[in-house]
Structures are given as C-alpha cells and as structure tokens.
Amino acid sequence: MMRFIALAISVVLASAQAAPAGPWLREKGKGFAALSGNITQEKDTSGAAYFEYGLRETITLGADLFYGIDRTLQQSGSGIVFMRFPISEPDATHKWAWHAGIGARSQNTVITPAVEAGLSWGRSIKIGERYGWAVIDSSLNIPGSGLETRIKLDGTVGLGFTDHVKGMAQVFMTHQGGEIFAKFAPSVLLVPGKSSYTIQIGLEIPIQGEGDTEFKLGLWRDF
Template identity: 25%
Template sequence: MYRAVFLFLALLAASPAWSGAWLREKGSSFTAASVTAFRDQYGGYDYKSSLYAEVGFRQNLTIGLDFESNRDLYGHALVFGRIQVADLGKWGRFAAEFGAGVHHRQRSAWAVYKTGLSYGKGFQTGWGNGWLAVDAALEFRTHEAVYRKLDFTTGLSADRLLNPLLQIETSYTPDTSFYWRVRPSVMIRTNKGKTKWVLGPERTNARSKTGIRIAIWNEF
C-alpha cells in the first residue's frame, strides 16, 4: 500500500510555483490569492479567503506573508523568512522557515510563532516535469497548545494548458482530534505562463464539509 501511495505521488510530481523548500531568486516574487466557498447547514454559504506572498530578499533569504481568514470568525496572519539548509542535488533539498504573527477568533487575538523544516524534490515523469514537497512545522499559539503540522504538495509543471496538483494539510494538538484538509486541483496556465488559475474541490474533516476553491498564482 505504501509503495502504491509513493508511486501515485511520484507520477503526479523542476522547481514549482509554490516554493516549499525552494528559495526565490533575489528580486523575484510569487503571490497566491484564493477563495473557498462551502454550503452551510442552513442552506446558505460559508467562505474563507487566503493570501500568500513571498519575495527573494537576498540570494539565500526568502521572506513572505501568510494570511487566512474564515469570514471574520477566525484566521491568522504570519510573516516569515526561509533559508536553505542543504542542497542534495538529485536527492532533493531542505529549507528552514521561521515566522511570527497573530491568530484571531472574532475580536480576540493572540501571538503565534512558527518554525518549520521543508523537503523538496523535482524530477521528471512521462507526463512532464514535476515536484514533491513535504513541510513539517510547529506552531506555538500563546492561548492554546502547540500545533504539529505536516503538509504534502505535489504537482506537474509541464509546458501545457492543464496540470494536476494535490495538496494535503494535516494538523494535530494533544487532547484534540486529528485535522486534515485535501485539495485535488487543476492548474490552468495563461499564454505567458507567469499566471496560473487553480480550481478544484476542498474537503475538510472539521465539519465534514466539501467546498469549491479557486485561486490565482502569479510570478513576477
């Protein structure tokens, strides 16, 4: 079973748009803005929005912003820095990330600190170039327990109109249930290739909800 999972990830998975363990070149930048809409239990709609941005500040330092909000109920805003830890050539690379910001629930807000380690590997398949990224992080929220997070991202970056993308996010805290979120998506390239539209469903176990997510990625 584990071999089948690995082969599936490999076939889906060369530098990606979403950096993970890759640093941005000095002066280059990337932004990702998204909206996810859910059907609520009352027959109406719930939604959340996010904004992710990063820029190559120096050759060995990428800085960025990570923002997410579920209406005005809860959300977070983090600034972060990423540095390369090791480049193993064809075996992949590692990068460390450090961030600080705020987490809010309605009108209450608390400080949050994050530290993480990312692994990334690019390779070729019969369907084109791709990448696989694994991101592990500890998130210290001053009003709650420490969050342990493990995320997976894989996709193809071939020079064509459509490419697949899979994102899996997991989170765990002691004495609480395990949280996961899955996003199988399709990336749609524009003519120049610097802008991509990302469209697909999003499934989360928080309230057993499935939504539709649309995002736009830009490289500068």
C-alpha cells in the same frame, strides 16, 4: 479511502512551476504571490494570501495570511511573516529548508501573538516525459494564551501535463486541540497563453475530522 488518496497523489499532481511553500528559495529580487478563496455548499467561506520575495540567494522573505467565517458567523484568522533559509546545497537532489516567523492568530474576539517554525523537503520528479515535483511542508505554530498550539504537515506532488494545463494534489493535516484534521485537495492549474498568471480550480475534501467539501478558486503570479 486512504488507498484511493495515495493512488491519486501518485498520478494527479502538481505543476513544474513552483507552488506556495516548499524548500526552494526565490531568486534575489524575484517574487511570488497566491490568492485564494474557498466556499462550501453551506456558505462557510475563507480566504488566503501567500507571498514570497527573494531578499538574497539564501534568504526568502514571506507572508502567510488566512481568514475564515462559517455559517454560524464563527471567525478565525492567522498571519505570519517569515524568513526561509536553505539547509541543503543548491545543486542537491533532495532540497531542505527551514523557516521561522512571527505574527498573530485570532478566534472571534480573541487575538494573540504567535511564533512559528517549520521544516520543508522537496525534489524534482519525472513521470514519462513530464516533469514535476514533490514537497512535504511542516510547521509548528505557538500562539499566546487563549488559543491552542497548531502542528501542520502538508504534502504535495506535482506534474505538468502541457505548457498550459497542470494538475496538483495535496494532503493537508493539522493537529490542534487534541484532534487531527485532514483534507485531500486536488486542483487543476491553468496558464493562459504566455501569462505570468496561473488560475487554480480545485476542491478540499475532508478525510478526517469535521468539515464539508470546499470549492477553491485561486490566482498565482510570479514577478
């Protein structure tokens, strides 16, 4: 299974258009928004919203929101407002950036403040005549009493197939409560005409830890 995932990541991957997170900062006055919803065959559901806006050439303001409810009506949520800053030079092949943020986490009736910090790496790639990119995002999220510290490590590699059809494959890893959870998430990205919107259709498949396969539908927009 792990060999299959490694092979898939190297050949099925993301768009040349910037995706959520990563070390690339938004241009001043430019922004990005992504909305998505997930559902399993057992009707576990979740929704996420991600926003970025370039305050300055060296500062990107963002927000990362999540809410989920499972088949037993157990609920969880998180919301972080963050600022991202560059580490590498603008023309560097290997891009590095870090972010810091504050917000809250929730589990059913428990709601607590949270702080977060993270490091991102990325670079452009080329396969044949197609261009894409590779990204690794990491974060440490520390909540107040009542909830557990969360460490995340996410990987994305990308390639654009045509101007209107792109692909994306990701691996999401989370360490929380002494356990490691991992998912493999392939997606197709569709760009209608000359639209500033992108439609994401994909799956999130558990490869370690509990959980069921989720169907994902998302909408991205640059503004």
